[in-house]
Amino acid sequence: MDKALDGIKILDLTQYEAGTSSTQLLAWLGADVIKVEQPGRGDPGRTVMFGSPEKDSAYFLGFNGNKRSITLDLKNDDHRLVFVELVKNADVVAENYAAGVLERLGYDFKALSEINPRIIFSRIKGFGTYGPYSNYKSFDPVAQAAGGAMAGTGEPDGPPMKPGPTIGDSGTGLHSVIGILAALIQRRSTGRGQVVEVAMQDAVVSLSKTSMCGYLETGESPPRRGSKVTGRAGSGVFKCSPGGPDDYVYITALSTRRNIWEGMMKTIDREDLEGSPLFDDPASNAEQINEVIQEWASSVTKHEAMAALGGAGIPCGAVLNASDIFNDQHLKERGMISPINHPQRGEFEVIGCPIKMSDSPVEIKPAPLLGEHNTEVLSEVLGYSNKQIEALSL
Numbered sequence: 001m002d003k004a005l006d007g008i009k010i011l012d013l014t015q016y017e018a019g020t021s022s023t024q025l026l027a028w029l030g031a032d033v034i035k036v037e038q039p040g041r042g043d044p045g046r047t048v049m050f051g052s053p054e055k056d057s058a059y060f061l062g063f064n065g066n067k068r069s070i071t072l073d074l075k076n077d078d079h080r081l082v083f084v085e086l087v088k089n090a091d092v093v094a095e096n097y098a099a100g101v102l103e104r105l106g107y108d109f110k111a112l113s114e115i116n117p118r119i120i121f122s123r124i125k126g127f128g129t130y131g132p133y134s135n136y137k138s139f140d141p142v143a144q145a146a147g148g149a150m151a152g153t154g155e156p157d158g159p160p161m162k163p164g165p166t167i168g169d170s171g172t173g174l175h176s177v178i179g180i181l182a183a184l185i186q187r188r189s190t191g192r193g194q195v196v197e198v199a200m201q202d203a204v205v206s207l208s209k210t211s212m213c214g215y216l217e218t219g220e221s222p223p224r225r226g227s228k229v230t231g232r233a234g235s236g237v238f239k240c241s242p243g244g245p246d247d248y249v250y251i252t253a254l255s256t257r258r259n260i261w262e263g264m265m266k267t268i269d270r271e272d273l274e275g276s277p278l279f280d281d282p283a284s285n286a287e288q289i290n291e292v293i294q295e296w297a298s299s300v301t302k303h304e305a306m307a308a309l310g311g312a313g314i315p316c317g318a319v320l321n322a323s324d325i326f327n328d329q330h331l332k333e334r335g336m337i338s339p340i341n342h343p344q345r346g347e348f349e350v351i352g353c354p355i356k357m358s359d360s361p362v363e364i365k366p367a368p369l370l371g372e373h374n375t376e377v378l379s380e381v382l383g384y385s386n387k388q389i390e391a392l393s394l
Helices: 018-028 058-063 077-088 109-115 140-146 170-190 200-207 210-218 258-267 286-297 302-311 322-326 329-333 374-380 386-392
Strands: 009-012 032-037 068-071 092-095 120-125 195-199 235-239 248-252 316-318 337-342 346-351
Touching (some): 018 092, 018 120, 058 346, 068 374, 140 200, 170 200, 235 286, 374 386
Parallel strands (some): 009 032, 009 092
Antiparallel strands (some): 235 248
16 A cells, blocks of 8 residues: 655664654655665664664664665765765755764755755754754753753652653654655745754753743743642542552543532542532642542552543543553554564564554554665665675675
8 A cells, every 4th residue: 555655765864863753753654764874883773772783772673663774984985976876866864963963074955955956954953053052962851951841840849850751852853754744745836955954952842832831921930740730639640559659540630510520439439429518619629539539549450540530531541651551452452562573683562653544554664774775775776786786895
């Protein structure tokens, strides 16, 4: 079956996560993503978090599925000629090197557009390419700090905390995908490419808009609140049986209607509270109501709590850890836990694509080995002979 982005060719110079998450999503949607890596080393993400030269890391596998890998030394004259030929055949060049790296190699947007006027140049930087911070380096926690996410995360009397998800990396990658797709559409009418730039700090600020609304209303930065929803009954995390570190359920019962509250009390076996004055003004009685809910939550598991409340129409979610996620039947049925067969890892599971398209289903494929597709890409895309490929010593 045809894919949404069939025919789109992307040269992927990205590494680690901010850029690779972007190009992987495009690959999932059908683009031919050719990952250009340094011979002998490749993307540094291959060896981080328990990876090794003999075994690519789960981290690398998680952000590079559905891609092809070739090895080129962009300081080698013969390899540079190959890269130029690939640029001529590409729609997008994507990179997330530190500021100035690609420019020093002679491949800024001006140079690339002279090779291919239709090329779209996607670049991800920590703080962008202009502004007072533009030369500063960044990783995910830096972007989360400078983008406002950490200031709003943590307990009221504690220090700022980094949110668990890597929103500075993968959140930036999502913004980059949107920009690339928009540029591809605009190119249909203009016939020319353009630069798509996303700064990690900018992306985190954009994702933090809700937490900044308090400042816009009052002129003061809102305090950290942990997981609590101030003044809201039945909202927050409640500890469940058997009391382990992740045995919690998050509930959001944002209603002022008595019948909703009494329906919830019935669900948690507290019909005795029908007609209770507690529900005349739930906000004022939040502490007492939450104590009632906590007493019940302590007697059930987080999965039982979610099943009971979710089945009764009350928004809630068990606090799922990594083990829970990879064993969750709902996520498996939706393809979010996807089995692959990897040449080094054998049978392995990776996180799948969250975008479900009725006419462009995603087939999850394993991440490539370093240089796995050298011969395939050079012969298929550029028409090189075996003799020409051997002469390159890739």
